[in-house]
Amino acid sequence: MNFDSIIYIIEGISVTLQYTLVSIIFGLIFGVSISLCKLSSLKTLRWFGIFYVSIFRGTPLLVQLSIIYFSTPAITNYNISVFEAGIIAFSLNSAAYITEIIRAGIESVDKGQFEAAKALGLSYKLTIKDIILPQALRNILPALANEVVNLLKETAIISVLGGADIMRRANIISSEHYIYFAPLITAAVCYYVMVVIFTSFAKYLEHRLKIA
Amino acid sequence: MIEIKNLHKQFNDKPVLVDINLSVPQGQVLTIIGPSGSGKSTLLRCINLLEQPNKGEIIIDKEVVSNSNIQKIRQKVGMVFQHFNLFPHMTVLQNITYAPKKILGLSETESKTRARDLLKLVGLTNFEKFLPSKLSGGQKQRVAIARTLAMHPEVILFDEPTSALDPEMVKEVLQVIESLAHTGITMIIVTHEMKFAEKVSDRILFIDHGKILEDTTPKKFFSSPKSSRAKEFLSKVL
Numbered sequence: 001m002n003f004d005s006i007i008y009i010i011e012g013i014s015v016t017l018q019y020t021l022v023s024i025i026f027g028l029i030f031g032v033s034i035s036l037c038k039l040s041s042l043k044t045l046r047w048f049g050i051f052y053v054s055i056f057r058g059t060p061l062l063v064q065l066s067i068i069y070f071s072t073p074a075i076t077n078y079n080i081s082v083f084e085a086g087i088i089a090f091s092l093n094s095a096a097y098i099t100e101i102i103r104a105g106i107e108s109v110d111k112g113q114f115e116a117a118k119a120l121g122l123s124y125k126l127t128i129k130d131i132i133l134p135q136a137l138r139n140i141l142p143a144l145a146n147e148v149v150n151l152l153k154e155t156a157i158i159s160v161l162g163g164a165d166i167m168r169r170a171n172i173i174s175s176e177h178y179i180y181f182a183p184l185i186t187a188a189v190c191y192y193v194m195v196v197i198f199t200s201f202a203k204y205l206e207h208r209l210k211i212a
Numbered sequence: 213m214i215e216i217k218n219l220h221k222q223f224n225d226k227p228v229l230v231d232i233n234l235s236v237p238q239g240q241v242l243t244i245i246g247p248s249g250s251g252k253s254t255l256l257r258c259i260n261l262l263e264q265p266n267k268g269e270i271i272i273d274k275e276v277v278s279n280s281n282i283q284k285i286r287q288k289v290g291m292v293f294q295h296f297n298l299f300p301h302m303t304v305l306q307n308i309t310y311a312p313k314k315i316l317g318l319s320e321t322e323s324k325t326r327a328r329d330l331l332k333l334v335g336l337t338n339f340e341k342f343l344p345s346k347l348s349g350g351q352k353q354r355v356a357i358a359r360t361l362a363m364h365p366e367v368i369l370f371d372e373p374t375s376a377l378d379p380e381m382v383k384e385v386l387q388v389i390e391s392l393a394h395t396g397i398t399m400i401i402v403t404h405e406m407k408f409a410e411k412v413s414d415r416i417l418f419i420d421h422g423k424i425l426e427d428t429t430p431k432k433f434f435s436s437p438k439s440s441r442a443k444e445f446l447s448k449v450l
Contacts, residue, residue, distance in 0.1 A: 115262055116297035120311040121362060122285035130310070134301045 009186045012166035013170045013194065019086055019155040021166065024148055027092035031098025038103055039128070049099065056096035062157055065089040071159055082136040086158045094151050101147060105140035106132055138209060147193050147200035156191075166190045213238050214259065214367065214398065219268035219344060221422075228254050230422040232268070238366065241399045243327075243409040246419035252402045254414055255419065256369050259400070260289050272367070288313055292359035294372040296352040298344040298359070304331070305340035308359045316363065323362070330358040334388050350381030354388055362394075368392070370401040406449055410434050418442045 026136040056064065069085035072078060107146035109132050159168035170187035174180045220231040228251045244245055244252040257263040259270055261282045270277040272285055291428075298307050308330060309323035316371040318326070331337055334354035344352055353373055360368055371387065374382045386408050393399060393412050403409055409416060409430065410450045418426035434450075437443050 098290055110297075112293060112295055112297035113299065116293065116299070117263065118290075118293035119260060119289075120359075121283050121285075121295075122311065122317055123283060126314055130314070203422055 001173060001177060001188075003177055005177070005183065006186055008027065009169045009173060009183060010190060011120060012164065012169040012187075013190055015163065015165040016152065016190075016194075019090060019158060019163070020085050020148070020152045021092035023094060023155070024151055026087065027098055027147075027151070030091060030095035031102060034095060034099040035102040036107075038099065039056050039106070043063075053096045056093050057100075061089065061093050061154060062160065064093055065157060065161070067128060079091035079133055082158065082161045082163045085161065086155070086163055090151060090155060094147060097147050097150075101135070101140055101143040105136035105143070108139045109135045141209060142202070142206055145199065145206075148202075149198060152198070153191060213273060214400075215269075216255075216259070217269045217271070219255070219258060219270070220266045221251070221258055221263060222266055226420050226427065229265075232422075232424060234417070234424070234427075236398060236400065238398055239394070239396050241393045241401070241413050242415045242417060243401045243403060243413040244417045244419060245403070245406070245409060245433075245445075250419045251422040252372055252419050255293075256371050256400060256402050259367075259369060260286050260291060261291040262291075266386065287363060288365050289367045289408050290354055290363055290365035291369045291371065292353070292360055294375050296344075296349075296356045296376075298352055298356055300344050300442060302343075303340065304336070304342050304344070304347070304355050307344070307355060308362045311359070312362050315358070326362060327358070330361050330371070331355075334358050335363075335384070335389070348381060349377045350384045353377065353381075353385045357385075357388055359393075367398040370399065370403070372402050372404070374403065374405060404449070406434070407445075418445070420445075 015150075027133070034049050034052055037045040038053075040046055040049075065085060068089050069080060069082065074081040083167065113131055114127065117131045122131070155165060156167040157167055159171060162168065166187045170183040173183040177183075214234075214236040216234040219229055220227070221229040227433070232255060244255065246252045253257055254263055258265045259272075259277075260278060260308055261270075275281060275285065277285055299310070302310060305324065305327055308327035309318075309320075312323045312326065313320070314320040328337070328340065331340060334357055336351060336354055336358070338356075339347065339351065344355065347355065357373075373389065374385050377385065382405065386405060389399075389401070390408070390412050397441065401409070401413070411430075413430045416426065416430050417424055418433065418437070418439070420441050426433055426437060426442050428438075433442070434446065439448060
């Protein structure tokens with residue numbers, strides 16, 4: 001394997017990062033919305049939240065991705081691109097996990113905090129926003145960082161549909177040169193370095209939060 | 213004025229409060245005494261609907277307490293908890309100013325001035341920038357009392373305010389509570405501090421197995437209790 005091949009694989013980082021970043025942003029937006037559904041006093045919204053999480057955690061990401069990519073053109077006549085399918089599948093999937101992370105974070109706050117807020121006459125909305133969430137955040141952030149790492153690694157699935165990410169590029173080099181070890185190790189190192197950099201950044205944030 | 217009519221409460225078929233009837237005039241200091249598990253805390257928590265009664269009515273200032281008006285009513289019925297429940301991410305001052313600002317619409321300066329007056333009252337003038345985690349139990353409870361007072365409550369419910377404290381911190385909290393008695397605020401106190409109850413209360417309620425067994429003056433209760441259960445209880449705790 002020559003130097004150009006290595007560069008070719010490394011350039012996949014930008015593709016992988018695009019998938020990760022866009023998906024985590026949408027995942028967060030959906031995840032927060034669905035956890036609000038789950039906290040809602042309306043039964044239908046709560047049921048929707050439970051149903052959503054159950055479906056997206058209960059089926060493999062690869063299956064979700066394939067359904068979105070292959071059946072969208074048939075059902076809607078819209079020719080969905082690999083990138084669009086990837087973003088939709090990854091966001092919807094990670095939204096389910098983020099929902100659970102937020103729920104667990106809120107439930108980890110001492111019951112006495114809800115009672116104190118109630119006893120002062122605070123509305124539920126203010127209680128969640130000003131009293132509960134700031135405390136829940138300490139538990140939510142580390143778990144959220146974990147979810148970002150997971151998502152970053154799971155985007156490798158997009159290579160199955162031909163998205164030109166790190167993994168796909170490593171496969172291309174492998175089949176061109178009939179070598180597997182070097183390209184795949186290069187891909188592994190790329191993922192690992194990204195995860196390490198992100199994890200140390202998350203640790204730093206967590207630390208700052210603890211001091212505050 | 214608080215009125216409780218035919219109040220029943222049960223947890224999973226186990227009756228905790230049985231047909232409680234009670235009327236507390238404005239400004240009265242009422243202490244509820246009883247063995248653990250007798251239902252005294254539950255009675256207190258039913259008044260501001262932290263527990264939902266299964267039957268009966270609670271009437272505060274001629275308004276029947278229900279889920280639709282409870283938020284308004286809680287603004288004039290303060291509560292002090294056994295475990296303080298201060299907001300750990302806010303400073304002492306923020307703990308006290310938060311609710312008046314958000315609910316009563318006080319300005320930053322108004323709420324701060326009021327909070328500083330209250331901190332002076334509870335003897336914690338120099339602690340306003342502290343986080344609750346830096347305070348002792350007694351100090352936390354005094355901040356919690358100040359936080360409750362900041363809402364100008366007509367009623368304060370004290371749920372075993374000294375039970376989670378180290379013995380040497382009990383007195384500083386009791387002194388603060390005592391200083392609030394007979395200032396016009398109705399106080400309903402659940403406590404195990406008998407000497408304090410005798411000194412501060414206008415009226416004593418003795419509860420066992422969810423029923424009011426005695427409803428009398430402190431003098432009569434401590435010198436000549438009527439029920440045998442109260443006699444037995446007092447002989448153990450005094």
